Amino acid sequence: MTILLFTISLLLxxxxxxxxxxxxxxxxxxxxxxxxxxxxxxxxxxxxGTSLIxxxxxxxxxxxxxxxxxxxxxxxxxxxELATTFGAITGxxxxxxxxxxxxxxxxGFILVFSSIVSLLKHEDHLVTGEGSRLxxxxxxxxxxxxxxxxxxxxxxxxxxxxxxxxxxxxxxxxLLGIGSGALxxxxxxxxxxxxxxxxxxxxxxxxxxxxxASAGIYLRRGYIDPGLSMPVVAGVLIGAFFGTRxxxxxxxxxxKILFAxxxxxxxxxxxxxxxxxxx
Amino acid sequence: xESTPKHKIQDRDIENIMGNLLRYGVLASLFVVLIGAAFYxxxxxxxxxxxxxxxxxxxxxxxxxxxxxSAFQGRGRSIIQLxxxxxxxxxxxRIVFSIIGYIxxxxxxxxxxxxxxxxxxxxxx
Numbered sequence: 001m002t003i004l005l006f007t008i009s010l011l012l013x014x015x016x017x018x019x020x021x022x023x024x025x026x027x028x029x030x031x032x033x034x035x036x037x038x039x040x041x042x043x044x045x046x047x048x049g050t051s052l053i054x055x056x057x058x059x060x061x062x063x064x065x066x067x068x069x070x071x072x073x074x075x076x077x078x079x080x081e082l083a084t085t086f087g088a089i090t091g092x093x094x095x096x097x098x099x100x101x102x103x104x105x106x107x108g109f110i111l112v113f114s115s116i117v118s119l120l121k122h123e124d125h126l127v128t129g130e131g132s133r134l135x136x137x138x139x140x141x142x143x144x145x146x147x148x149x150x151x152x153x154x155x156x157x158x159x160x161x162x163x164x165x166x167x168x169x170x171x172x173x174x175l176l177g178i179g180s181g182a183l184x185x186x187x188x189x190x191x192x193x194x195x196x197x198x199x200x201x202x203x204x205x206x207x208x209x210x211x212x213a214s215a216g217i218y219l220r221r222g223y224i225d226p227g228l229s230m231p232v233v234a235g236v237l238i239g240a241f242f243g244t245r246x247x248x249x250x251x252x253x254x255x256k257i258l259f260a261x262x263x264x265x266x267x268x269x270x271x272x273x274x275x276x277x278x279x
Numbered sequence: 280x281e282s283t284p285k286h287k288i289q290d291r292d293i294e295n296i297m298g299n300l301l302r303y304g305v306l307a308s309l310f311v312v313l314i315g316a317a318f319y320x321x322x323x324x325x326x327x328x329x330x331x332x333x334x335x336x337x338x339x340x341x342x343x344x345x346x347x348x349s350a351f352q353g354r355g356r357s358i359i360q361l362x363x364x365x366x367x368x369x370x371x372x373r374i375v376f377s378i379i380g381y382i383x384x385x386x387x388x389x390x391x392x393x394x395x396x397x398x399x400x401x402x403x404x
Contacts, residue, residue, distance in 0.1 A: 004324040043333040053363055060369050064301035067294050078393055085399040208370035215367045216404035222335030226359035230316045237309060
């Protein structure tokens with residue numbers, strides 16, 4: 001295969017990854033790394049570096065639309081970025097000391113976990129009232145526009161629990177070069193009880209900053225290759241561009257189930273390869 | 280009493296500017312990456328890709344100064360890498376902009392939080 005053909009195939013796969021990633025809110029990273037390592041036989045270090053770059057691209061691209069809609073809770077995002085950025089540099093630092101087989105296995109388990117989370121029924125919460133002391137001090141309450149065009153107010157619960165979970169999400173993100181969308185959803189939806197629309201967009205918004213925190217470390221280690229990153233960045237951006245436009249209208253349930261099955265299959269493959277030390 | 284009420288900066292304004300910042304950052308990055316792609320594919324398009332073994336990137340592609348110099352020598356991979364730097368800088372610029380926004384809003388708690396986040400990111404660069 002020539003570089004030209006390789007680039008075109010990567011571009012097409014990445015468009016798909018970007019589309020699915022933004023539709024399911026899990027980001028493109030979860031499919032990119034297994035695609036690169038299993039399909040294109042790319043070394044996992046390069047795959048992680050490429051994925052991290054793609055994660056920044058999708059996050060920033062999608063966030064530019066969400067932020068303008070006034071759905072993301074910017075203060076909540078910024079507050080939780082304290083946890084994710086600290087986690088991200090810890091994870092990126094640890095990555096150098098962990099064997100690639102272990103990374104492959106861990107990645108496989110995160111994939112399984114992500115696909116389960118994406119299938120969970122959305123608990124759409126709406127916590128009203130003044131909220132806890134921590135939520136008040138950090139001004140975490142907000143409002144978002146509903147489909148009918150009215151503003152709905154909400155606040156959040158369990159700030160400490162959410163913060164801790166976000167720290168874990170940051171570590172995983174730095175370690176594996178993914179956005180850790182699934183863990184962020186757990187932290188915001190299930191622990192902090194943020195309304196679904198807000199948590200999806202705020203999580204997306206945070207992912208870019210989290211990834212930027214470990215990008216410097218990856219760059220210096222030589223994980224970020226221009227030949228791989230170029231088609232992937234272009235592809236995920238094209239995919240995410242269409243993905244964000246579908247999000248507000250399409251019913252994505254069938255797609256999610258399909259995506260979960262694909263992810264599950266990739267996960268088994270990654271874990272198997274990790275155990276066999278083929279990574 | 281003032282005859283015209285001062286325009287106070289609102290969260291809404293900040294969200295708008297932030298949205299534009301992210302959009303143009305990504306577009307600028309994509310633009311540079313695509314220019315680099317043209318050079319790269321013309322220079323190396325018919326070669327065979329080799330990513331099976333991890334060797335790490337040479338200094339020309341991993342150190343900012345060297346990327347900058349070699350990009351202006353018309354080297355495709357360096358130009359792409361320069362575009363990726365713009366991409367990495369985009370969320371960081373968003374953080375810097377947030378600090379300015381919180382200063383205008385006089386939200387001291389969030390000035391501190393945002394400065395710490397920025398500090399952590401700059402520390403890792």
